[in-house]
Amino acid sequence: MKVPKMADGKAPNTSLPPDYLDRLLKILANLPKRSLQSRKVINTIVEFLRKVQGTALAKKQYVEIWDQIWAASTSSPSEDREISDPVGYAINDPAGKLTEDLLKYLWPKDAKVNGGISSDLANRLKKIVQRTDHSAIDASSVIVASRAEVLHAVAPEFTKQDILPLFRWDTNPSAAAYWSAFLWPARISPDLFKLLEADCLTALRRPDQFEERTYEHLCQLFLLASMEFKAVDEKIVREILDEIGTKGLEYMSSFLRHRMLNSKEDAASYWIQTIKPWIELHWPRDEARQSSHTRADFAMVATYSNECFPRALHWLENNGLLGETPSASTILYSLKDRGGKTHKDFKDSAMLPERFPEEVLHLLWITRPFQWEHGQAREILDRILSCKPELEKSIEYQDIAEMTS
Known part of the structure; x- marks a missing residue:
């Protein structure tokens, strides 16, 4: 059984002179450390790597430069860490971007349930989550946490041992941030x-x-x-x-x-x-x-329960879960017959007034969703009477007719 790729999207076609990358890699390798203390410089390099990733760099070259730039990016994290939006922070941070790119680059092309991940990827992910004590949220760890579900599908034991500790409230001060990341894809x-x-x-x-x-x-x-x-x-x-x-x-x-x-x-x-x-x-x-x-x-x-509508309606009412909801306009909307233009979500509910006229009348009498739209209610009442005219004499019909007149 295959699992989805880590991320969709392809690197853009990049046309470069034959020796361009070699020259650039030499420059990067010899950059003084103080140059890599600038987040602007790191961001520029990250964007360049995104343009050439997978098209021009050999794996050995890519992981070497990735290691260098990631180490630099984590040594000077942003001081503006938005705790309420850890995902937003991480996907805009250089270290977070690098972590996303690493997962794409090293993700197994034939990923299968329990198929495992390479040591190159596993070792770097382990280093990411263990690099800090998480007293402050870490952009790279946020990205890893957001991929916990797919990581567990492919590499369950590794994920259990090395990734799931991110979510432990008793040992991780930033557990809330990593839970937020995990709940992002939900x-x-x-x-x-x-x-x-x-x-x-x-x-x-x-x-x-x-x-x-x-x-x-x-x-x-x-x-x-x-x-x-x-x-x-x-x-x-x-x-x-x-x-x-x-x-x-x-x-x-x-x-x-x-x-x-x-x-x-x-x-x-x-x-x-x-x-x-x-x-x-x-x-x-x-x-x-x-x-x-x-x-x-x-x-x-109840309305969506199709042929179970009468039973569902009465069960929910008898258990005290229904009542007046004047602003619940979706009730009327779902019962409206638009002929061939009825949305597929409402193709069954739109026919309930003809199939179960007495129960639909009772639903409207219980909920009274007439705050915004009386016209739709009157249309539904007309359809009910066309199927069961004797309902016009009922107390429920008289109440609704008076409210919507």
Whole structure:
């Protein structure tokens, strides 16, 4: 089984005089150390190496010059290290750029699961993460942390021993920065999650150490591990949901909604086999823990469940997870029939008023999502009545008709 390449993109075509590189390499080799103390000089060299990498430099030449310039770049790191955005800092830092380039250059061309990486790459990655005590964030280590998932797929034992210590809260002062880097691509496998589980739980309990979007990715990763990998003990899941607060629950309900949307043709079985059992086991039922955001998300979970819509709707309502969400305009949007122009995400939900008119009416009565758009609501009511005219006499229909008139 092959795994994706470390990075996409090709070096640009570079046309150089035959002896140009040799002359330049000699200049670089003989540069006085004080010249390499200038970040401008280092950045210029890094950009040059990016232009010729893989097209003109032999491996021996490349790694020799890489070692020299990387050592110089790490000896004078930027004083402006933005802790809240470690990835932004790393991808703009010379040492971070060099680390990205090294991973591209030495990544195995036929990378396979458990296929391993070369000693040239392994030794340099090990040197990168062990060079500092991480009392301040290190640009090169941030880049390595961001590649932990793919590194673990290809070289699991090496990654476990030499890379995963970056994420240990008890020994690494900059663990939050490296977790932020890891969560940048937001991918994980069941095996890797088990190795990181304890530190992941610690991270979930420290939302103040992450940017909002990063913490959202962390909550979603945990949900994925507990719901689909089934890699987390039930007691631990409930403890985490009790501790992460309203915002964390909203991140998770949003992820449930998107997983349902992406399940497409398998939506009904995905609701029955995956989403409902997880909610039933873990989601808090007390009203104070719900918000308009989570209620809107669960309304959309029901809407996306295709033929399970009636059962999903009533189950979610009976468990106290639905309620008035006046600003939830997506509910109406997803039910609108646009004929041949209906977006593929809503091709099934757009037909719910015809398939389940009574249940759609009940959904609108529960959620009352009429803050922004009355016209769409009235269109849906007309479609409901065309399928089941007797509903016009119902209290629910009369309430909605009055609200949208």
